[in-house]
Amino acid sequence: MDNETAGTRLPDMVDIPRNIRTRREQLGLTRADVCARAGLPLKWLVELEAGDAPLSRAALGGLAVALETSVTALMSGTFGTQRTIRDNPSVPDVRSLIRMSENECRARLATHEVGRLAGGMEHVPWVLPVNYMSDGRDIVFTTRPGSPLAHVRGTVAFEVDDVDRYARLGWSVLVIGVAEPVTDPVEIARLKEAGRDAWPARHGELWFRIHPGRVTGRRLRPRPSRR
Missing domain, CATH: 1.10.260.40 (lambda repressor-like DNA-binding domains)
Structure with missing residues (x-):
């Protein structure tokens, strides 16, 4: 690194x-x-x-x-x-935005647990925070029944970032993919076990999976120093 x-x-x-x-x-x-x-x-x-x-x-x-x-x-x-x-x-003595590779984007996604999910672009746009974790190449998250996310389907955008206002540095990763519910009890049990340290389990929670179609990101190059 x-x-x-x-x-x-x-x-x-x-x-x-x-x-x-x-x-x-x-x-x-x-x-x-x-x-x-x-x-x-x-x-x-x-x-x-x-x-x-x-x-x-x-x-x-x-x-x-x-x-x-x-x-x-x-x-x-x-x-x-x-x-x-x-x-x-x-x-160069200049800060610039650097495009990250997909592997670097995925590495940064693995360091966080909260992102923002966006959808509804064809009707009323919405953006909501979700707890998530990486599962292979997919992103999985949970929500409660009755939540606006309980009926999410189809193409969504998922974004995670990390910004330091003191250092004026940061990065952002954007995932465009297809969201679908996870209904297989065996798969749900596996995900619960994998995510039990990431966030508290909730009774009756609904599980969803995002299959990424495009993963992109940018980071701000630190400003070089001079002496």
């Missing part, structure tokens, strides 16, 4: 604050220097290094760029001889 693909692995918040501080001191940078590079608030970085501030996947990528290292190194604490942005002047 590199700076641009932060988001497919959950960070370890026990070691990362220490690793960030170690790398910053290794470069001879003050906290203010790092915040100026990454466009982050100083108070947040002070709290982060003390282990008192949350760190999202997107912010981790931005810090890696500001500290001229990789996300992998910040997670592992291994700071050997590394190629930095100063060694690669061809890196």
Whole structure:
């Protein structure tokens, strides 16, 4: 995993604050220097290094760029001889939206449990949040009887994103597919077992499956730093 693909692995918040501080001191940078590079608030970085501030996947990528290292190194604490942005002047000093491959989109979908389902475009459009999980190449979700989603059928759009307003980084994945109910008791039992740690089971819940026809996504490339 590199700076641009932060988001497919959950960070370890026990070691990362220490690793960030170690790398910053290794470069001879003050906290203010790092915040100026990454466009982050100083108070947040002070709290982060003390282990008192949350760190999202997107912010981790931005810090890696500001500290001229990789996300992998910040997670592992291994700071050997590394190629930095100063060694690669061809890196543009601009943020840009990068199209993600389908595999990267699916990897990011697997890190979340809540998305937005949209449908009804031919009548009255609607968008509703749903708990979900990946099942092979499909997306499965549950709803209660009587919910507006209880009768969802046919083509739908499903969207998941992760945005960090401090680091001004993020990504978004969009799935266009066909939704259908899951009615096989054996299949439902398997899905319940697979999802029992994802969200609480509800009596009489209805299960649905989305067969993706198109999976696309974009991420915002972190802004390279300069010295």
